[in-house]
Amino acid sequence: xxxxxxxxEIAEYQHGYHFPDESVFxxxxxxxxxxxxxxxxRKEEPEWMRQFRLRSLAAFRKKPMPNWGADLSDLDFExxxxxxxxQEQQSRSWEDVPANIKxxxxxxxxxxxxxxxxxxxxxxxxxxMVYHSIKxxxxxxxxxxxxxxxxxxxxxxxxxxxxxxxxxxLDNKFAALNSAVWSGGSFVYxxxxxxxxxxxxxxxxxxxxxxxxxxxxxxxxxxxxxxxxIEGCTAPVYATESLHSAVxxxxxxxxxxxxxxxxxxxxxxxxxxxxxRAVAHKxxxxxxxxxxxxxxxxxxxxxxxxxxxxxxxxxxxxxFAGKGQEQDTGAKAVHAASHTSSIVxxxxxxxxxxxxxxxxxxxxxxxLHDVRSRVVCDALILDEKSRSNTYPYMxxxxxDVSIEHEARVSRISEDQLFYLMSRGMSExxxxxxxVSGFLDPLVKQLPMEYAVELNRLIELEMEGTVG
Amino acid sequence: xxxxxxxxxxxxxxxxxxxxxxxxxKWPATxxxxxRRTDVSRLGLDxxxxxxxxxxxxxxxxxxxxxxAVIRFQANKCIEVxxxxxxxxxxxxxxxxxxxxxxxxxxLHTLYEKALADADNRFLAWHYASLSHGxxxxxxxxxxxxxxxxxxxxxxxxxxxxxxxxxxxxxAGSRASVVQRIAARKxxxxxxxxxxxxxxxxxxxAGLQYWEQQELAPTDLYVRxxxxxxxxxxxxxxxDAEFGARWAKTRVDCSLDGPGAEAFLDGAYYCGAGxxxxxxxxxxxxxxxxxxxxxxxGAVAGGGRTIFQGLIEVAxxxxxxxxxxxxxxxxxxxGARSDSIPTLKIGNNDVKCSHGSxxxxxxxxxxxxxxxxxxxxxxxxxxxxxxYFEDILTLAPVxxxxxxxxxxxxxxxxxx
Amino acid sequence: MDGWVRAASAxxxxxxxxxxxxxxxxxxxxxxxxxxxxxxxxxxEYSLLSExxxxxxxxxxxxxxxxxxxxxxxxxxxxxxxxVGTWEVKVENGEIWIASRARKPS
Numbered sequence: 001x002x003x004x005x006x007x008x009e010i011a012e013y014q015h016g017y018h019f020p021d022e023s024v025f026x027x028x029x030x031x032x033x034x035x036x037x038x039x040x041x042r043k044e045e046p047e048w049m050r051q052f053r054l055r056s057l058a059a060f061r062k063k064p065m066p067n068w069g070a071d072l073s074d075l076d077f078e079x080x081x082x083x084x085x086x087q088e089q090q091s092r093s094w095e096d097v098p099a100n101i102k103x104x105x106x107x108x109x110x111x112x113x114x115x116x117x118x119x120x121x122x123x124x125x126x127x128x129m130v131y132h133s134i135k136x137x138x139x140x141x142x143x144x145x146x147x148x149x150x151x152x153x154x155x156x157x158x159x160x161x162x163x164x165x166x167x168x169x170l171d172n173k174f175a176a177l178n179s180a181v182w183s184g185g186s187f188v189y190x191x192x193x194x195x196x197x198x199x200x201x202x203x204x205x206x207x208x209x210x211x212x213x214x215x216x217x218x219x220x221x222x223x224x225x226x227x228x229x230i231e232g233c234t235a236p237v238y239a240t241e242s243l244h245s246a247v248x249x250x251x252x253x254x255x256x257x258x259x260x261x262x263x264x265x266x267x268x269x270x271x272x273x274x275x276x277r278a279v280a281h282k283x284x285x286x287x288x289x290x291x292x293x294x295x296x297x298x299x300x301x302x303x304x305x306x307x308x309x310x311x312x313x314x315x316x317x318x319x320f321a322g323k324g325q326e327q328d329t330g331a332k333a334v335h336a337a338s339h340t341s342s343i344v345x346x347x348x349x350x351x352x353x354x355x356x357x358x359x360x361x362x363x364x365x366x367x368l369h370d371v372r373s374r375v376v377c378d379a380l381i382l383d384e385k386s387r388s389n390t391y392p393y394m395x396x397x398x399x400d401v402s403i404e405h406e407a408r409v410s411r412i413s414e415d416q417l418f419y420l421m422s423r424g425m426s427e428x429x430x431x432x433x434x435v436s437g438f439l440d441p442l443v444k445q446l447p448m449e450y451a452v453e454l455n456r457l458i459e460l461e462m463e464g465t466v467g
Numbered sequence: 468x469x470x471x472x473x474x475x476x477x478x479x480x481x482x483x484x485x486x487x488x489x490x491x492x493k494w495p496a497t498x499x500x501x502x503r504r505t506d507v508s509r510l511g512l513d514x515x516x517x518x519x520x521x522x523x524x525x526x527x528x529x530x531x532x533x534x535x536a537v538i539r540f541q542a543n544k545c546i547e548v549x550x551x552x553x554x555x556x557x558x559x560x561x562x563x564x565x566x567x568x569x570x571x572x573x574x575l576h577t578l579y580e581k582a583l584a585d586a587d588n589r590f591l592a593w594h595y596a597s598l599s600h601g602x603x604x605x606x607x608x609x610x611x612x613x614x615x616x617x618x619x620x621x622x623x624x625x626x627x628x629x630x631x632x633x634x635x636x637x638x639a640g641s642r643a644s645v646v647q648r649i650a651a652r653k654x655x656x657x658x659x660x661x662x663x664x665x666x667x668x669x670x671x672x673a674g675l676q677y678w679e680q681q682e683l684a685p686t687d688l689y690v691r692x693x694x695x696x697x698x699x700x701x702x703x704x705x706x707d708a709e710f711g712a713r714w715a716k717t718r719v720d721c722s723l724d725g726p727g728a729e730a731f732l733d734g735a736y737y738c739g740a741g742x743x744x745x746x747x748x749x750x751x752x753x754x755x756x757x758x759x760x761x762x763x764x765g766a767v768a769g770g771g772r773t774i775f776q777g778l779i780e781v782a783x784x785x786x787x788x789x790x791x792x793x794x795x796x797x798x799x800x801x802g803a804r805s806d807s808i809p810t811l812k813i814g815n816n817d818v819k820c821s822h823g824s825x826x827x828x829x830x831x832x833x834x835x836x837x838x839x840x841x842x843x844x845x846x847x848x849x850x851x852x853x854x855y856f857e858d859i860l861t862l863a864p865v866x867x868x869x870x871x872x873x874x875x876x877x878x879x880x881x882x883x
Numbered sequence: 884m885d886g887w888v889r890a891a892s893a894x895x896x897x898x899x900x901x902x903x904x905x906x907x908x909x910x911x912x913x914x915x916x917x918x919x920x921x922x923x924x925x926x927x928e929y930s931l932l933s934e935x936x937x938x939x940x941x942x943x944x945x946x947x948x949x950x951x952x953x954x955x956x957x958x959x960x961x962x963x964x965x966x967v968g969t970w971e972v973k974v975e976n977g978e979i980w981i982a983s984r985a986r987k988p989s
Contacts, residue, residue, distance in 0.1 A: 054935065062945075068496075165960050168948025170936070175948075279961065284547035305961055336964035350816075365964060366802065381816030384786065396826045397805075399769075399798035403826040405810070411816040497929070 031082045033057065037181055043149045043183075046156065056169040056179030063173040069359070070297040070328040080243055082181045082214075096130075107460055134198060141334030143227075144189040145200055148216050151187035157411030158189060162220055165306075166249035166277050173271040174299075178214050178247040185215030185246065190225040190256075196224045199228040199261070199447055217248040221256035221284075222442045228259040230447065244295070250278035250286060254308065255460055257285040263450060265294035265457065268324060272298040282337075289445050292327050293457060301359060302333035306340040316442045317346040320461055321386070330359040330391075331375075338368045344375040347439055350386035353460075357389040363406070366397035377407035380438055382431070432462045474520075477576050478568050484522070485583055492589040504774045504806055505716055505745040510688060515628040515660040517597035518543050523792030526563060535614040535643070536561040536604075540631070542623040542652070543600045543623035548768050554612060561616060567603035574636055575603070578666055582694065590690045590716075593660045596628045601632035604645065608670070615678075615864050618647040622683060624659035628814060633665045637673040637701075644676035646867050650683065650692075651711065652788035657684030661712075663691040669701040671725065676704040678867045682874060683711040685741070691717045699725025699754075706733035706863060707763075713742055720749040723757035724818045726787075733859050734763040735871060738803075738879050740770030747776040748792070756787035762859055763793070766852060766875070768882050769800030776808045779820055786817035796826040797855055799848075799882075887973070887980040889918075896979060899942075901933035909970055911979065912937055912953050916939045920970035920981055921951040927963035 036057050063074060074412040138145055144155060151159050169179035190196060223229055231248075244266060252258045258278065266272050272295035278286040288302035304313030315331035333342035348356035358377045379388040390407045412434050420430035436443075436455060443451050489620040523731060529549035531537045536554065537548040538561055540553040545563035557797040560570070568575060576585055578596060586592050619821050637643060647665070651657055661683060669675055683689050689712040697703045709715055721730045730750065738744045759779070767773050777792045788793050809822040837847035853872055860868045887944040892975045896913050901923050903909065906925035910933035921942070923931050930946035937943075942960055950960030956969040971982035 020938075053916030055938075059948075068500075103589060165950075168943060168950065168960055168962075170943055170945060171962070172947070279960065304984070305964065334962070334964060342714060358495075366804070379811075379813070381813065381818075383814050384783070388811070388813045390809075390822070391699060392824070394807040394824055395804075396796070396798070396807075399801050399803055399828045401798065401827055403824070405807070405809070405825070406823040407823065408821040409811055409813045410819050459750060 009017045030078050037367050049152055053180050053214045059170050060180055063176055068299050069299045070326040083171040087142045113331045120448035124292045141189040141194050146187050148185050148187045162251055166279050167247050167275050174245040175247055175275045178245050182214045182216035185217040188219040190221045190227045195226040199230045201230045213244045215246045219250045221252045221258045223253045224255040224430055230261045231265045242269050246274045248276040252280045252284035252286050259265045259291040263291040268296050271296045274300040276312045277303040279305045280311035283310035286311045287314045289316045292329050293320045297326050299328045301330045301332050305334045307336050309339045311340045313342045315344045316445055318442050319348040319356050321350045321356040323352035325354045332361040335364045335371045339370045341372040348379045349420045350388050351382035353385040355387045359391045362394045364398050364401055368398040369400040371401045373403050375405040379409040475568050481579050484595050485592050489592035489596050495517045495588050505752055516653050517628045518599045520599055535612045535616050537617040538602050543620045557610055558607040562603045564601040588664055592665050597630045598632050599630045606637045606641040606643050609640045611642040615644045615646045620649040621652050622651040623655045623662050624655055626659040630662045635667040637669050637675055640671040640672045642674040646678040655684055657686035660688040665682045665693045667695040669697050671698045672700040674702045678706045680708040685713055688711045689715040693719040695721040697723050697728040697730050697876045700727035702729040704731040707873050709736040715744045718747040722751040722753055725754050726756035728757040728847045730759040732761040736854050736874050737763040738771035738773045739768045743772045745774040750779045750790050752781045752785040752788045755785050758789045759790045764795045766797045767803040767805050769802035772804045774806040778810045780812045781815050783814040786815050788818040790820045792822040794824045808813045808831055886983050888983045890979045890981045893974055893977045899933045905983055918972050920972045922967040926967050932984040949969050
């Protein structure tokens with residue numbers, strides 16, 4: 001397949017790949033035991049993982065679709081490919097990438113080297129060199145950063161101990177699906193006391209299957225360690241299939257700190273249904289920074305289970321819902337130990353008929369002491385076609401608590417607009433400035449290059465020219 | 468006076484329709500969002516027998532004294548009614564329901580048909596099928612009644628269901644205030660189900676204050692739906708004080724139907740050991756340029772369980788909406804459970820909508836301060852709890868405020 | 884037998900079943916290691932453990948996959964964070980008996 005450059009229609013470009021001519025993939029679409037067994041076999045997995053996948057498949061079949069959340073009525077499970085080919089074997093060429101995508105790359109300032117990679121064009125990502133030296137440093141510190149398939153083969157004890165313990169295969173229908181057909185993602189183990197200075201970024205790895213539809217990520221931060229993991233990017237990513245159902249599990253052991261940053265900008269035909277959950281043990285800290293810009297439907301609620309005394313969890317969430325989009329996002333914090341705290345800051349923007357919903361759970365078990373939580377949700381609706389919803393749930397079973405929640409929905413302040421326009425800005429420029437200001441506290445939490453890219457992306461979104 | 472058999476045909480037909488709807492429905496399941504935390508399956512609801520409908524009564528006529536009007540019920544019978552002469556002459560009516568059904572057929576018929584059509588749970592259908600006693604308040608346009616109207620329900624029964632109903636119809640530009648009490652007879656063994664509905668219609672520029680307090684017996688079940696439609700430039704102030712019953716499920720559903728409409732939905736609840744209270748408010752903005760505020764404050768003692776659900780819903784055309792909702796929960800001891808679910812569904816961008824919720828216990832520093840000034844722990848706690856509730860009662864009629872605070876103090880002392 | 888409630892015949896219990904003891908729902912499990920009894924209602928959300936998957940000495944609740952150790956009732960997997968109670972079980976003469984009001988604290 002390498003080297004061929006057929007002329008492709010845009011529609012086909014977005015959805016079509018040819019499967020390898022292997023007899024085991026008799027049916028290209030749909031899902032059954034044979035496909036699951038073939039996936040496991042192809043990855044040379046031990047028996048226990050194959051059994052895990054099969055039990056997950058049974059669970060997926062039995063579990064109902066959620067009767068809440070974004071509108072998933074158009075999702076057709078039978079009409080999907082469940083095993084995507086690795087990126088190296090694509091057959092697209094750069095000439096076939098739509099002009100508006102190229103322009104977006106230009107506007108956001110994506111480096112030349114990355115553009116082809118992101119557009120799914122066959123070229124290997126040139127930062128192999130960069131990655132290589134990073135990898136050597138990490139290995140010296142004892143950090144494991146690899147894909148989950150490799151981890152299952154080379155670090156079975158570690159994987160067995162934690163895999164599926166934070167998000168069980170029965171958790172929900174999409175976690176069950178992922179558990180059956182997961183492929184790609186990351187496995188990270190940080191040894192005791194090691195603080196990883198540079199953020200680990202998914203798409204720098206050589207075997208990047210990072211944009212696979214069913215990636216599975218497991219991060220274990222051992223006692224006293226620190227790691228910042230970054231996933232995704234601001235540039236629009238053309239997915240191979242329309243369902244992206246990932247699972248991310250994080251375990252922060254005593255005194256560890258993990259920050260997980262995601263900027264998602266899937267193309268506007270993607271269903272982005274992700275289960276992300278972290279367990280924070282004694283004195284551990286977990287921070288989720290979650291940016292949702294793209295996708296047709298997103299359902300994602302980064303969660304933290306605070307299991308040990310002194311644990312702290314934070315979720316910073318940005319959602320941008322444009323025309324035809326529904327962002328149903330939020331956070332969950334479960335306090336199962338005393339002296340724990342959680343902070344959730346969620347900001348959303350709806351425009352062009354988009355719908356943005358915050359959905360969150362704050363739960364405090366009984367018999368706990370000194371539990372504090374603060375949740376603030378701010379929503380901007382930019383025009384009369386768009387909508388915003390807020391669905392927080394507070395379930396408090398202890399008395400020694402201090403729980404605060406507030407949410408606000410409004411449009412851009414007329415006074416602010418007037419003031420800026422009276423200073424010579426056009427309405428568009430003034431709106432953009434206000435929106436950027438609105439998002440700024442969260443954007444500030446991103447690594448510099450992401451912040452820059454995200455700001456440019458918001459600028460593009462506000463113009464409505466993003467493809 | 469009418470006997471049940473002599474009820475107007477329209478009412479008998481309505482009851483049959485309601486009965487048919489009741490039979491066709493199931494009890495709410497915990498899979499429904501509004502009932503997720505309140506499981507009715509173990510309440511033995513099917514065992515409650517509705518009391519006879521609209522038992523004819525011979526109420527004593529009284530002078531209302533300082534009030535504008537008064538009506539009292541005892542065990543589903545109207546025993547006393549009084550309306551100040553000045554208001555009677557001006558066209559105000561305060562009638563027990565069995566009388567009102569004839570004189571006010573048109574508005575009540577419309578009201579009940581609509582309510583039945585909108586009934587979204589089995590309790591509501593059952594209420595209209597079994598309507599047992601209640602009052603109609605009618606205020607002609609332009610009349611402003613300063614003194615309050617008192618409605619007093621003394622409930623009593625074991626294994627029975629009563630369905631008290633209040634309908635308040637205010638003409639354009641009129642003003643009234645109502646104080647309603649639902650309480651168990653002193654010494655009553657309890658064990659009844661009280662299935663109440665209050666229906667309010669405010670025409671343009673009308674103003675209504677409605678203060679209600681519930682103190683049923685610790686073995687009673689209470690379900691109460693308030694439905695209010697607030698018209699252009701009208702103002703509704705509703706206050707819900709919930710103290711009694713072992714199980715209470717209440718809902719205040721208010722729609723803002725014209726520009727300039729205002730609604731203030733406030734509530735206070737004290738939930739003690741063994742009690743389950745599930746309170747819901749709905750601020751429905753259908754019209755542009757309306758304002759609504761809801762402030763509900765609760766105190767939950769150890770062994771009590773409260774759920775507060777508040778919804779602000781703004782329709783796509785309702786630009787200029789200004790809506791706010793707050794729920795505060797004060798946890799008074801270990802083993803209390805308190806859920807707070809404020810929700811926003813906003814379909815228009817030219818709005819100012821927000822909500823807040825806080826849960827916590829008494830401020831330790833304030834307690835310490837009071838105790839250092841010589842107050843006992845119990846007195847200090849009482850002072851802080853009363854202070855906590857006082858600010859939402861500032862506009863209440865004197866008697867109502869005193870009654871609510873007395874109930875709260877009584878519960879605190881009993882628990883101490 | 885004093886203090887013991889007959890739950891089922893040993894034959895009836897193939898892998899899992901639900902019985903009632905002292906008015907409470909109890910889940911019975913048969914595995915290679917023996918027969919175990921836990922509170923049937925999951926400590927996370929309302930769901931019956933007797934309808935769950937059993938694997939390697941643990942039961943996985945059907946609703947969200949919470950895991951409990953069959954022997955001790957301890958939570959071994961999220962999303963549950965609280966244990967479930969255990970019931971003492973014995974088999975005599977082909978009958979399974981559960982100790983009444985003798986729940987071991989977990």
